[in-house]
Amino acid sequence: MSSLTIYKRELRSYFGQPTAYAIIVIFLALSMGLTFSFGNFMRVGDASLEWSFFFWHPWIYMLLAPAVGMKLWSDEQRNGTIELLGTFPVSMWSAIIGKFLAAATVWLAALVLTFPIVATVNYLGDPDNGAILAGYIGSLLVCSTFVAITMLVSACTRDQVVCLIVSVAICVTMVLCGYDDFTREIGKAVSPGVVEAIVSIGVWDHFRSLNRGLLRLQDAVWFTSFIAVCLLGTSTILSAKRS
Amino acid sequence: MIEVHKLTKQFGSKLAVDELSFTVKKGEVLGFLGPNGAGKSTTMRMITGFIPPSSGDAKVCGLSIIENPQEAKTKIGYLPESAPLYPDMTVSSFLSFCAEIRGLKKSAAKDAVERAIETCFLSSVARQSIDTLSKGYRHRTCLAQALLHDPEVLILDEPTDGLDPNQKHEVRQLIKRLGKDKAILFSTHILEEVEAACSRAVIVDRGKIVADGTPAELIAQSDTGSLTDLFRKLTTRDTEAAA
Numbered sequence: 001m002s003s004l005t006i007y008k009r010e011l012r013s014y015f016g017q018p019t020a021y022a023i024i025v026i027f028l029a030l031s032m033g034l035t036f037s038f039g040n041f042m043r044v045g046d047a048s049l050e051w052s053f054f055f056w057h058p059w060i061y062m063l064l065a066p067a068v069g070m071k072l073w074s075d076e077q078r079n080g081t082i083e084l085l086g087t088f089p090v091s092m093w094s095a096i097i098g099k100f101l102a103a104a105t106v107w108l109a110a111l112v113l114t115f116p117i118v119a120t121v122n123y124l125g126d127p128d129n130g131a132i133l134a135g136y137i138g139s140l141l142v143c144s145t146f147v148a149i150t151m152l153v154s155a156c157t158r159d160q161v162v163c164l165i166v167s168v169a170i171c172v173t174m175v176l177c178g179y180d181d182f183t184r185e186i187g188k189a190v191s192p193g194v195v196e197a198i199v200s201i202g203v204w205d206h207f208r209s210l211n212r213g214l215l216r217l218q219d220a221v222w223f224t225s226f227i228a229v230c231l232l233g234t235s236t237i238l239s240a241k242r243s
Numbered sequence: 244m245i246e247v248h249k250l251t252k253q254f255g256s257k258l259a260v261d262e263l264s265f266t267v268k269k270g271e272v273l274g275f276l277g278p279n280g281a282g283k284s285t286t287m288r289m290i291t292g293f294i295p296p297s298s299g300d301a302k303v304c305g306l307s308i309i310e311n312p313q314e315a316k317t318k319i320g321y322l323p324e325s326a327p328l329y330p331d332m333t334v335s336s337f338l339s340f341c342a343e344i345r346g347l348k349k350s351a352a353k354d355a356v357e358r359a360i361e362t363c364f365l366s367s368v369a370r371q372s373i374d375t376l377s378k379g380y381r382h383r384t385c386l387a388q389a390l391l392h393d394p395e396v397l398i399l400d401e402p403t404d405g406l407d408p409n410q411k412h413e414v415r416q417l418i419k420r421l422g423k424d425k426a427i428l429f430s431t432h433i434l435e436e437v438e439a440a441c442s443r444a445v446i447v448d449r450g451k452i453v454a455d456g457t458p459a460e461l462i463a464q465s466d467t468g469s470l471t472d473l474f475r476k477l478t479t480r481d482t483e484a485a486a
Contacts, residue, residue, distance in 0.1 A: 017331055
């Protein structure tokens with residue numbers, strides 16, 4: 001119940017200010033721009049959207065997802081409103097959940113607005129819409145993971161800029177680790193075991209299988225446990241800061 | 244209604260609050276005096292459940308803030324020292340949010356918001372965005388938030404700080420009026436305020452109570468019959484503390 005109240009407040013704050021609109025517009029411009037230019041959407045004649053469209057999402061999220069999450073707790077700490085939240089009869093958990101879901105909703109809205117591309121492939125060809133749906137789920141899971149990471153970082157600092165930079169660095173690392181060209185280069189220098197460890201913290205392995213329309217339990221577990229760990233960490237940091 | 248028992252807070256090696264014990268009964272307005280850094284705000288933050296005490300306990304309406312934080316918090320209205328607010332909201336939407344998070348139902352919440360706006364003279368700015376308000380209005384908006392759920396216990400950290408003389412007078416009158424059927428603990432370092440609004444006062448210095456009594460009793464303790472002289476005699480000046 002109180003999660004819902006906090007969720008509504010956060011959402012109103014996103015959409016009552018230019019933040020959400022700016023991010024959604026930039027996301028749409030970048031994802032469509034990349035799809036039609038480097039993605040060669042028109043030439044490859046592939047209706048699955050896997051390479052032309054979804055492939056670009058983690059690259060965009062690693063820069064933009066932290067912009068959505070950076071204010072979640074750093075603002076709260078700078079304005080001192082965390083003192084209000086902390087003395088309202090609600091648990092910190094409901095605030096964490098409410099804020100996380102609000103930020104994820106901004107991304108959901110952005111993803112929903114990419115519907116013209118789905119309409120286009122359905123008009124031009126005969127795609128597997130189940131696979132496209134799985135791609136969307138994977139995409140939402142990747143950005144939710146990045147939002148959760150940003151939320152964890154924002155609990156550590158009252159400075160939004162610091163939060164943005166640190167979270168972007170973490171997200172970039174997660175995208176690069178597991179990206180084939182990058183791991184191949186690393187593989188020349190270190191043993192295969194290390195490469196495997198590096199790949200395992202990257203998002204690609206899990207994103208790609210969803211992208212192919214494969215809903216594997218292990219990927220769902222990987223994303224949800226990663227998010228859960230970040231939210232737990234947020235709660236730990238916030239309560240440690242108070243005492 | 245407020246029972247504080249051997250409340251202690253240690254920050255690293257610094258003892259901010261040292262086994263503080265006092266009670267505030269219903270119908271009593273207790274002024275909490277002391278120099279800056281005496282531990283007033285820390286004590287209030289512990290009673291309201293924002294920060295956990297190192298040892299000791301505080302009970303609000305018989306409910307321990309440590310064992311039963313959620314329920315104890317429903318009995319308290321709290322104005323933090325910096326009067327924190329969400330700058331992106333309007334006064335009335337902020338108050339509605341606070342009422343909702345306090346669990347007030349739709350119509351009850353609406354009435355509570357209207358009542359608080361009236362009590363704190365905010366009707367002229369109710370629809371205005373908080374970041375455009377002057378300091379006096381912000382302070383009263385935060386005070387209104389503390390009154391929404393008609394709490395049995397009010398904890399106000401420097402409620403008249405930053406207000407002009409007219410507003411100070413109004414807030415003192417308000418505290419006096421509310422004090423008739425609530426237990427109020429408020430901190431201040433304006434000594435006239437004690438005589439104007441309190442039924443009892445304690446002076447705290449370096450985390451300990453150094454004087455306790457009605458304003459008249461405290462004045463009698465002073466050789467010169469002035470509260471200021473008593474205050475200066477009993478408390479440590481920060482220039483001395485540093486030496």
